[in-house]
Amino acid sequence: MISPSSSSGSEGEEEMQMTPLQKHVAFFDRNNDGIIYPSETYRGFRAIGSGVALSAVSALFINGFLSPKTSPGKFPSPLLPIYVKNIHKGKHGSDSGVYDSEGRFVASKFEEIFQKHAKTNPNALTSKELMEMLRANRDPKDYSGWLASWTEWKVFYMLCKDKDGLLQKETVRAVYDGNIFLKMEAERKSSKKKA
Ligand code: HEM
Numbered sequence: 456m457i458s459p460s461s462s463s464g465s466e467g468e469e470e471m472q473m474t475p476l477q478k479h480v481a482f483f484d485r486n487n488d489g490i491i492y493p494s495e496t497y498r499g500f501r502a503i504g505s506g507v508a509l510s511a512v513s514a515l516f517i518n519g520f521l522s523p524k525t526s527p528g529k530f531p532s533p534l535l536p537i538y539v540k541n542i543h544k545g546k547h548g549s550d551s552g553v554y555d556s557e558g559r560f561v562a563s564k565f566e567e568i569f570q571k572h573a574k575t576n577p578n579a580l581t582s583k584e585l586m587e588m589l590r591a592n593r594d595p596k597d598y599s600g601w602l603a604s605w606t607e608w609k610v611f612y613m614l615c616k617d618k619d620g621l622l623q624k625e626t627v628r629a630v631y632d633g634n635i636f637l638k639m640e641a642e643r644k645s646s647k648k649k650a
């Protein structure tokens with residue numbers, strides 16, 4: 456579906472053609488059909504170790520916000536599907552600009568985060584530096600964008616900071632291609648086995 460031009464189309468090939476933003480959300484498309492229902496967002500959050508409350512609230516808000524923006528038809532569906540192929544339409548203001556308008560990864564913008572804000576440690580952000588970045592990214596009066604960015608980055612920080620309270624550069628890199636979610640799921644599975 457994502458690559459209508461590929462005729463032989465194995466799943467691997469399709470994945471190669473996804474934009475980084477599509478990969479960021481594809482983790483939550485638990486059955487890989489190109490659509491993310493709220494139940495899938497919920498299960499994705501649970502799979503990376505979030506609790507019932509955060510997972511349920513996130514599913515409701517993320518699907519409520521992104522379903523109308525990414526749906527192909529004129530009328531939004533009450534089932535709140537998110538269409539992976541249109542996920543770039545879900546971009547909001549006051550973001551870092553690391554994803555461009557098509558959902559591609561802009562390396563210079565990624566480097567800029569650390570050049571500008573990683574003052575204590577060149578390869579990581581403290582909680583205070585993260586807040587400074589969020590403030591610097593704010594477009595004037597873009598209140599919904601402020602809230603969206605704040606939520607994304609705060610949840611990210613909460614789930615992925617290291618033992619010293621730092622958000623490592625490689626961790627931030629991995630959120631942009633979605634690999635962080637695969638890693639968290641794998642770690643959670645292996646720690647469950649040990650317990
Ligand atoms: C624990 C789960 C998640 C975390 C920690 C997370 C974190 C992030 C972060 C840090 C960004 C970068 C924002 C920026 O560059 O300023 C981002 C962007 C984005 N995320 Fe997520 N995300 C999560 C789940 C999801 C889900 C489930 C969806 C939708 C199905 C989603 C859709 C998006 C979109 C559309 C953007 C682009 C926003 C923009 O650039 O304007 N994310 N996310």
Ligand SMILES: [Ca+2]
Binds near residue numbers: 484485487489490495
């Ligand atoms: Ca699905």
